[in-house]
Amino acid sequence: MRRQVNDQYVSLAKKEGYRSRSAYKLIEINDKFKILQRGRFVLDLGSSPGGWAQVASKNTAIIDSTEPTVVAVDIQSMEDIHNVSFVQCDIDSDHDLLNEKLSGRKFDVVLSDMAPKSCGHRQVDHANIINLCELARDIALEYLNPNGSFVTKLLHGEYEQEFKRSIMPHFDVVSYFKPKSSRKDSSEIYLVALKFKG
Template identity: 40%
Template structure:
């Protein structure tokens, strides 16, 4: 039995709309994408296999919104909503924000793929273009610390795409699920820990210590963002260099 037959047959037996559902299951197992109660955006969601997996993973307390230019047949899950439209159009973006509300989402996933031409360089370039569109949506929708998953075909433009994504997340890894067909060049970039900090590693600035942390470090606020500074007392004004940035706080070292 081929890998294709295995996952196709399993999807039919287990009630998933597409064999690609197992790709998302494997990505979740590898990268711990979903928790109960999470909110998720699924780009390129038709026919709905990824919606099914995400809805199961986040449970009744979670929310999943799928977007696609194609019609998505309604799912039985009560925690799934769909938006039909093109994410490059402002009207579709507005409808997505209406469905999501004002709070940022926990995970954005994209299984979008271009219409295949059979010409490697063209298909690769188009897949990178779609991945960048999904990245724009992720930056617009994700809450601090959120995760992003996007499909792309391997090729010469992949390194630049990954580098750009790495600037906005704690780390990025490449994963090729077992459920991907052997003949496919597809892989998934999995970005963890969306960064919305007003500072970046290497920044040098002057801060005022306004509080003391549990471990005795000084705490400064930069546009409301927490920066931990060792060996600094409340009331001090110190010059620091940002060493490490997390979704909700950063670590700095004193320069004096």
Template identity: 45%
Template sequence: MTAPPRKSGLKVRVKTARGRTVGQARWLQRQLNDPYVQAAKSEGWRSRAAYKLIELDEKYKLLKPGMRVVDLGAAPGGWTQVAVKRVKAGDAAGGFVLGVDINPVDPIVGATLMQQDFLAEDADHKVIEALGGKADLVLSDMAAPATGHRQTDHIRIMMLCEAALDFALRVLNPGGAFVAKVLRGGTENELLNTMKRDFRTVRHVKPPASRADSAESYVIATGFRG
């Protein structure tokens, strides 16, 4: 089991120099002192978010060799990298991983990547065509650009989660699983109740790699009834 990265005893301080605002300096300081950011760089993951999926997988056993996986909101590719490694995509008897994002994603060995706005008309049909069959796991780390208005941000990310769930219900094999990012705000409980009709087990979790001051968490639905 992967141990969480340890914090360094030394803390980097960033000044508001060279045209940086106080907010920009604060963000940069947090990045420089984040053990997950440091570990991602040293271990070759494209983002600290890779550890969120690693932690979820190690606790709930979501990824297995040979599985077919769709990663929605894949950029910059951290989750796709983890999925490729754990389902052994690209190997002769390995799995298949399709990463989808509105932004381009640099090539990842073993993965099929698709630049597509998932909310665009007919986008779901295009993704299904690229998938070329059913899936065992649908991942969604999709997030809309933050507006700074908490209720608006909550509504927008829940809309993305609902779109991902609707897609998952159409492409998952019986027994399949769905993982998606949500924000605290109340309506996520309604979404959980909806998922309980179609999945045997539904959980609402916050992996250690999610920052403590972040409102994000993840819903994990397993045992798709089909």
């Protein structure tokens, strides 16, 4: 808790109205890879409390349009955000519900900042987050438009390269990125995949 109180990004998030410090991770990813642009449609998996959805909305909202450009999905509830449509479901067990809610839509960007609750055992935590990455990957492959982008969080570990290899046939560019706003003692890293082959 003390670490969070002293965290500059926690303070900055409060000051700038973001719901979580993780918003700055997506801001950094977007500054480098330019995945969020006006009029692009975004699917945000594991969205609660909404920091990434806020950033996505800010960058993609269409002026004078009432159609949301962001669909956010989480097993937990999330307070409303302008330009964001929210679906509460478990993407693992409620796939039919997710399909129904998305009703055939396609997206230009699929984001996942999902992470399981940490058990404190590094290898187990790594395996658990890879399972979530695979869920996010499968959804991205189903719902992305050609030339779309996919971003997912993972932790360094033994299955990291195997997961990357599962992504590479489907995208022209696949790389890792560690935002400065990630905690220095964290093993988290983001996989960024660009130009979906469809």
